[in-house]
Amino acid sequence: MSPILPTMGVALLMLCGSAQATTEDEVAALFDRVTERAQTLADDEYREDSGELPAALRDLDYDTYRQIRFRPEAALWRDEALFSVQLFHTGFLFDAPVQLHVVEDGESQPLAFDPARFRYDDAAAPLADADLDGAGHAGFRLHYPLNGAEYHDEFAVFLGASYFRLVGRDQGYGLSARGLAIDVATSGGEEFPAFREFWLVEPDPDATRMTVLALLDSPSLAGAYRFDIVPRKNVEVTVEKRLFARRDVEKLGVAPLTSMFAHGDTTPRPVDDYRPHVHDSEGLLMHTAGGEWIWRPLNNPRELRVTSLRDDGPRGFGLVQRNRDFDHYLDLEARYERRPSLWVEPLDDWGPGGVELVELPAPDETHDNIVAYWVAEAPLREGESRTLRYRIRTFDANLPEQHLARVVRTRQGWGGVPGRADPAPASRRHFLVDFRGGELEGLAADQPVTVNVEANRGEVRHRQAQPLPDGSGWRASFRLDPDGERPADLRLHLSLRDRVISETWNHVWYPSESR
Numbered sequence: 386m387s388p389i390l391p392t393m394g395v396a397l398l399m400l401c402g403s404a405q406a407t408t409e410d411e412v413a414a415l416f417d418r419v420t421e422r423a424q425t426l427a428d429d430e431y432r433e434d435s436g437e438l439p440a441a442l443r444d445l446d447y448d449t450y451r452q453i454r455f456r457p458e459a460a461l462w463r464d465e466a467l468f469s470v471q472l473f474h475t476g477f478l479f480d481a482p483v484q485l486h487v488v489e490d491g492e493s494q495p496l497a498f499d500p501a502r503f504r505y506d507d508a509a510a511p512l513a514d515a516d517l518d519g520a521g522h523a524g525f526r527l528h529y530p531l532n533g534a535e536y537h538d539e540f541a542v543f544l545g546a547s548y549f550r551l552v553g554r555d556q557g558y559g560l561s562a563r564g565l566a567i568d569v570a571t572s573g574g575e576e577f578p579a580f581r582e583f584w585l586v587e588p589d590p591d592a593t594r595m596t597v598l599a600l601l602d603s604p605s606l607a608g609a610y611r612f613d614i615v616p617r618k619n620v621e622v623t624v625e626k627r628l629f630a631r632r633d634v635e636k637l638g639v640a641p642l643t644s645m646f647a648h649g650d651t652t653p654r655p656v657d658d659y660r661p662h663v664h665d666s667e668g669l670l671m672h673t674a675g676g677e678w679i680w681r682p683l684n685n686p687r688e689l690r691v692t693s694l695r696d697d698g699p700r701g702f703g704l705v706q707r708n709r710d711f712d713h714y715l716d717l718e719a720r721y722e723r724r725p726s727l728w729v730e731p732l733d734d735w736g737p738g739g740v741e742l743v744e745l746p747a748p749d750e751t752h753d754n755i756v757a758y759w760v761a762e763a764p765l766r767e768g769e770s771r772t773l774r775y776r777i778r779t780f781d782a783n784l785p786e787q788h789l790a791r792v793v794r795t796r797q798g799w800g801g802v803p804g805r806a807d808p809a810p811a812s813r814r815h816f817l818v819d820f821r822g823g824e825l826e827g828l829a830a831d832q833p834v835t836v837n838v839e840a841n842r843g844e845v846r847h848r849q850a851q852p853l854p855d856g857s858g859w860r861a862s863f864r865l866d867p868d869g870e871r872p873a874d875l876r877l878h879l880s881l882r883d884r885v886i887s888e889t890w891n892h893v894w895y896p897s898e899s900r
Contacts, residue, residue, distance in 0.1 A: 442475055445476040466590045470525050470527060473524040483524060484521075487584075500520070547579055549564075553780070556724070560665045561642070562777055563641040570691045570743045570756075580600065596612065607631070622777045622778070630768060633767050639758055642729070642757050643753050646747075647749055650795050651683065652685060664683065669681040682892055689744070690895070694740045700730070702729055704755065729776070735759060737763075739762075740757060741760050743756040743757070816877075816894075819858055826856075843871075846864040861890075
């Protein structure tokens with residue numbers, strides 16, 4: 386490990402010498418010590434991990450790494466509690482070991498690497514006889530009887546930089562959360578903070594909540610993290626982070642979510658793929674301080690796109706996989722209809738700022754090309770500290786607290802009428818936005834539903850609202866004549882007798898995307 390990350394001393398490792406379970410006061414005291422450690426790190430120069438993995442692990446490819454498997458019978462607290470912990474081996478992309486500590490009976494002890502906890506199968510078999518001294522652990526995963534009473538399902542993974550992934554009941558892994566994002570999509574390049582140490586607090590045998598502490602470090606700052614994790618149908622994680630800046634941070638991305646959008650409803654170009662939709666998330670959802678729900682459909686653009694939804698004290702935001710129908714994706718392996726959505730709910734007043742959405746061009750689904758996070762208006766300056774608290778939770782298509790009609794489909798194409806002698810210009814676009822739920826359920830076709838459209842550029846024509854067949858929702862449509870090559874920021878919602886009955890659809894149209 387790096388010299389800036391030595392094992393903590395006896396004062397921290399021996400918080401109490403009793404034989405009792407770790408108390409909340411002891412966990413809080415340990416978190417304070419981790420916080421002191423982060424502050425001390427931030428007061429010193431950043432030093433990268435100078436250690437190297439054992440020679441046998443340095444050049445592992447993906448297939449060989451996959452043949453290293455943790456032995457389930459070696460899991461921490463197996464058969465002793467509802468929770469158990471399995472470990473990840475270093476190698477392949479994971480060449481920076483993290484120091485793990487186990488907090489049991491009020492005492493914290495470092496968890497040493499032991500190759501006997503792993504199986505080295507097939508292509509990895511030579512590693513069983515190799516010198517793995519200093520291999521360390523790459524991360525860990527948490528297990529709990531989430532779907533059935535007998536089997537401990539994997540529901541959370543902490544692996545790589547500051548990434549962690551969550552799955553609720555009957556879900557499959559998709560998008561990732563991160564501890565922090567720094568300078569995403571800036572000219573100087575993104576900085577990737579990393580968790581360097583973790584403290585796994587042993588839960589009581591019948592406990593349904595587990596606590597994990599972490600120490601984060603990067604060139605710009607250091608931080609202490611507390612994760613209180615509750616697995617159930619929708620996994621909930623309450624996060625508290627205490628950050629200390631080594632230097633000015635140009636863009637501090639709070640509660641970042643990283644996902645993938647290869648193609649789908651918003652893709653304006655033909656795609657040579659038997660699957661009609663390929664994405665881990667299809668939209669960004671935001672609940673503003675004023676109570677507005679905003680839906681921004683995602684896109685795989687031709688070039689980098691960065692947009693911001695400004696607000697003062699947001700109520701929440703998240704990346705959402707709304708369509709849960711297999712026929713929407715037709716992928717028997719990826720099963721995109723099972724991918725979780727993630728919602729971030731601030732537990733403090735975050736003040737003015739914006740939810741920033743970054744969309745990167747990607748050739749296929751192997752690239753995570755979507756990032757969303759909160760950026761405060763006030764920058765984090767050298768020597769300053771900041772504490773932030775929020776809750777992350779998984780969900781499927783819809784949030785229970787959202788009662789307005791929701792966007793279920795966004796389509797667009799040429800805005801002309803085929804066969805006319807004087808066709809509309811090729812630049813004219815026809816947008817169709819389908820809504821479902823809320824007051825639209827069972828709403829008669831003769832009700833005066835109104836389409837409200839705003840565009841910051843260009844001219845909007847032919848606004849129209851129509852019921853979809855079989856009472857399955859309503860369609861809003863309009864045509865846009867763009868203002869040359871300049872992008873148009875579009876906003877649309879439905880109203881009934883001057884009362885808003887839908888979330889706000891928000892989309893930025895770039896004329897160059899249609900060519």
